[in-house]
Amino acid sequence: MEEKLERKATRRRRTPAEFIMENLFLLCALASIAAVAVITVYLFVSGTPAIFKIGAKEFLLGTVWKPTEGQFGILPMIICSVVSTVLAVGAGGVIGVMTAVFMAELAPPWLTRLLRPCVRLLAGIPSVVYGYFGLTLIVPLIAKLSGFAGNSLLAVIVLLAMMILPTIISISEDALRAVPRAYKEGSLALGASHSQTIFKVLLPAARSGILSALVLGVGRAIGETMAVILVAGNTPQIPTSLFDSVRTLTINIAFEMSYAEGLHREALFATGVVLFLFIMALNILLNVLTRRREKKNA
Amino acid sequence: MKARKVTDGLVKVFVWLCAGITAALLIWILVYIMSRGLPHVTWEYLTSKFGGDDHGIYPMIVSTLCLVGLTLLFAAPVGVFAAVYLVEYAKPGKLVNVIRFATECLSGIPSILFGLFGFIFFVQICNFKFSLLSGALTLALMVLPTIIRTTEEVLKTVPVSYKEGSLALGANKLYTLFRITLPSALPGVLTALILSIGRIVGETAAVFLTAGMVYRVPKSIFSSGRTLAVHLYAIANEGFSFDECFATAAVLVVLVLLINFAADLAGKLLIRRLGGGQPN
Numbered sequence: 031m032e033e034k035l036e037r038k039a040t041r042r043r044r045t046p047a048e049f050i051m052e053n054l055f056l057l058c059a060l061a062s063i064a065a066v067a068v069i070t071v072y073l074f075v076s077g078t079p080a081i082f083k084i085g086a087k088e089f090l091l092g093t094v095w096k097p098t099e100g101q102f103g104i105l106p107m108i109i110c111s112v113v114s115t116v117l118a119v120g121a122g123g124v125i126g127v128m129t130a131v132f133m134a135e136l137a138p139p140w141l142t143r144l145l146r147p148c149v150r151l152l153a154g155i156p157s158v159v160y161g162y163f164g165l166t167l168i169v170p171l172i173a174k175l176s177g178f179a180g181n182s183l184l185a186v187i188v189l190l191a192m193m194i195l196p197t198i199i200s201i202s203e204d205a206l207r208a209v210p211r212a213y214k215e216g217s218l219a220l221g222a223s224h225s226q227t228i229f230k231v232l233l234p235a236a237r238s239g240i241l242s243a244l245v246l247g248v249g250r251a252i253g254e255t256m257a258v259i260l261v262a263g264n265t266p267q268i269p270t271s272l273f274d275s276v277r278t279l280t281i282n283i284a285f286e287m288s289y290a291e292g293l294h295r296e297a298l299f300a301t302g303v304v305l306f307l308f309i310m311a312l313n314i315l316l317n318v319l320t321r322r323r324e325k326k327n328a
Numbered sequence: 329m330k331a332r333k334v335t336d337g338l339v340k341v342f343v344w345l346c347a348g349i350t351a352a353l354l355i356w357i358l359v360y361i362m363s364r365g366l367p368h369v370t371w372e373y374l375t376s377k378f379g380g381d382d383h384g385i386y387p388m389i390v391s392t393l394c395l396v397g398l399t400l401l402f403a404a405p406v407g408v409f410a411a412v413y414l415v416e417y418a419k420p421g422k423l424v425n426v427i428r429f430a431t432e433c434l435s436g437i438p439s440i441l442f443g444l445f446g447f448i449f450f451v452q453i454c455n456f457k458f459s460l461l462s463g464a465l466t467l468a469l470m471v472l473p474t475i476i477r478t479t480e481e482v483l484k485t486v487p488v489s490y491k492e493g494s495l496a497l498g499a500n501k502l503y504t505l506f507r508i509t510l511p512s513a514l515p516g517v518l519t520a521l522i523l524s525i526g527r528i529v530g531e532t533a534a535v536f537l538t539a540g541m542v543y544r545v546p547k548s549i550f551s552s553g554r555t556l557a558v559h560l561y562a563i564a565n566e567g568f569s570f571d572e573c574f575a576t577a578a579v580l581v582v583l584v585l586l587i588n589f590a591a592d593l594a595g596k597l598l599i600r601r602l603g604g605g606q607p608n
Contacts (some may be wrong), residue, residue, distance in 0.1 A: 069441070158560050225340060309438065
């Protein structure tokens with residue numbers, strides 16, 4: 031009887047601590063969910079009223095942004111964000127995937143070991159430093175070569191393409207290295223050359239990983255703010271050429287937030303909501319891609 | 329056959345070229361920023377105040393350090409414990425999937441939206457005003473996914489034999505966790521924190537919307553502070569002298585280099601610590 035009680039006591043003495051800590055760990059794990067929920071709720075609560083006040087059609091499809099005259103159309107910003115992102119991911123994607131091919135297939139091991147920290151460093155350079163680099167080097171260069179003012183859509187695209195390189199390279203390289211060796215050996219054994227093997231066998235086999243890399247690149251490019259704000263020129267207009275001064279959704283928020291009041295400020299929150307919807311769509315796409323890959327590998 | 333060789337050669341040249349462009353870009357940025365900035369980074373520049381006749385960055389260095397410390401104070405325990413839950417306690421299922429998805433979403437949200445949220449929630453609704461506290465809370469949410477994912481990877485690499493040994497000796501799960509698993513994974517956890525420091529130091533958009541731009545040394549966590557990255561944006565925007573901007577940019581780049589180096593060092597430490605402990 032006494033022994034039984036004692037055993038119960040020891041078990042109890044041990045259990046509360048474990049119980050409390052386990053629940054504390056669970057609580058911390060739930061923090062991500064809570065954070066996403068709170069961010070979503072507060073962005074929508076602060077942003078959507080303005081959309082209704084301005085009118086969804088005038089807000090999303092309006093082409094004039096003149097807060098002082100009560101005109102809040104963000105179509106120019108949407109177009110500029112989409113165009114600069116697509117072109118930047120096009121350029122950065124080709125260079126990035128090819129660099130990944132180089133690191134996974136062509137480069138001697140010592141060179142890959144040298145390049146990897148370089149890619150990480152490229153990812154670590156603060157975006158505002160990229161912006162300043164663009165402002166003092168790329169913008170004057172474009173101005174000299176084209177004859178227009180250098181603050182332009184082209185400067186934005188060049189800078190964004192540079193900034194998404196590390197993301198695309200590291201994820202594509204992982205995807206290429208995950209392709210089973212037998213694929214490559216089989217292709218080479220059938221008489222295909224190394225380049226044919228890379229482009230006809232390895233890249234198609236790593237397709238979904240590379241696609242994920244590109245989607246992540248799109249997310250980075252469309253959300254980038256501090257680098258582009260210094261080189262874009264910030265004029266809210268629909269670009270008709272690569273040399274036009276432009277303004278992205280992100281710039282719109284960062285540029286006017288400090289002095290905006292009333293409906294103007296709410297319209298900036300609403301701009302955030304539009305950007306948020308883009309990002310969430312990308313997140314869901316990424317999740318689908320990852321799941322499909324996991325299913326295929328299982 | 330000859331045509332094939334030619335295309336093969338051309339393709340390889342193209343791949344080499346792309347890799348060359350990547351490497352060249354990095355070298356170009358580093359050399360450009362460092363060569364123009366470093367000559368102007370003097371002891372006086374690092375230790376004097378800003379405003380009036382002074383053009384130093386001492387207040388910005390202090391603000392940056394405070395923000396880094398405060399952010400990690402919030403994010404590190406939550407992130408590490410969340411990773412512990414995911415690796416050591418959670419059973420695969422719906423909850424874990426939802427947590428994973430949320431973490432992924434969080435890491436995909438651009439910093440300007442974190443800034444906007446921090447401005448709406450911490451600055452206005454919680455009424456913390458533009459302060460280091462608002463900034464740190466916002467950044468803590470932003471670096472949480474980095475800490476969780478990196479720590480998770482590390483915890484998974486701790487050999488099972490370590491834990492089994494401890495459990496077999498009669499230690500309970502919690503004791504094993506704090507005395508065996510976490511200490512052996514410590515360098516990896518350190519890597520996670522160092523990577524977060526890198527993000528905090530380089531962050532601009534989320535910081536100036538929450539911590540403000542006041543260029544004085546912050547008195548408490550409730551006062552506004554301007555970090556180095558925000559300072560670079562501010563002076564570049566206000567058209568200050570190029571030398572000053574380049575000097576701040578160079579300081580930032582040097583910090584990033586040091587942070588990367590430290591992360592590498594911690595990674596090597598981890599391999600040494602866990603590499604020797606493989607079963608048998």
